[in-house]
Amino acid sequence: MHELALACEHLRKDHRAIEQRLDILLAALLRLTPEVIPEIQATMRDLQDLAAIHFEKEEKIFYPKLRPVASGLLDRLDLQHEEVRELERHLAQLLAAPPQAPEARWLSELRSIGIEFHDRMQHHIVDEEDQLLRLAEDLLTRDEQESLAKAMEAVRARAPA
Ligand SMILES: [Fe+2]
Ligand SMILES: [Fe+2]
Numbered sequence: 489m490h491e492l493a494l495a496c497e498h499l500r501k502d503h504r505a506i507e508q509r510l511d512i513l514l515a516a517l518l519r520l521t522p523e524v525i526p527e528i529q530a531t532m533r534d535l536q537d538l539a540a541i542h543f544e545k546e547e548k549i550f551y552p553k554l555r556p557v558a559s560g561l562l563d564r565l566d567l568q569h570e571e572v573r574e575l576e577r578h579l580a581q582l583l584a585a586p587p588q589a590p591e592a593r594w595l596s597e598l599r600s601i602g603i604e605f606h607d608r609m610q611h612h613i614v615d616e617e618d619q620l621l622r623l624a625e626d627l628l629t630r631d632e633q634e635s636l637a638k639a640m641e642a643v644r645a646r647a648p649a
Pocket of ligand 2: 546
């Protein structure tokens, strides 16, 4: 039996990988000095890659399957994806060209946007697991879960390492 044969398990495993980086990000933001910026840049690059692949699996494969029975919930989760993406873009913009000697004002903007991004993403993961994955586990057959997982593994396989 393949470890990732079921769709919900596949998504939970992605969530744990994302959360691991979110923890690193938050810890760095909470002791933010100019010296920590490279660590934050590297962690954000990881998070952007992980989130892009993960959101694609959800939006193209997993959500469409559940939409007929959970359209209101999925509208809310779609909106959360958009909010997370917007914060991620803002953060990436700040990190793309940090000032050579960042001032307190710049650091405090980075900290507040970064913490907001962390909180929104973490909140979204919890909502998804408490609501959508629970529903999916009740409604989907094992065969359906297996075939969704297979389609999602193909998305990962396409992604750069
Ligand atoms: Fe999601
Ligand atoms: Fe997710």
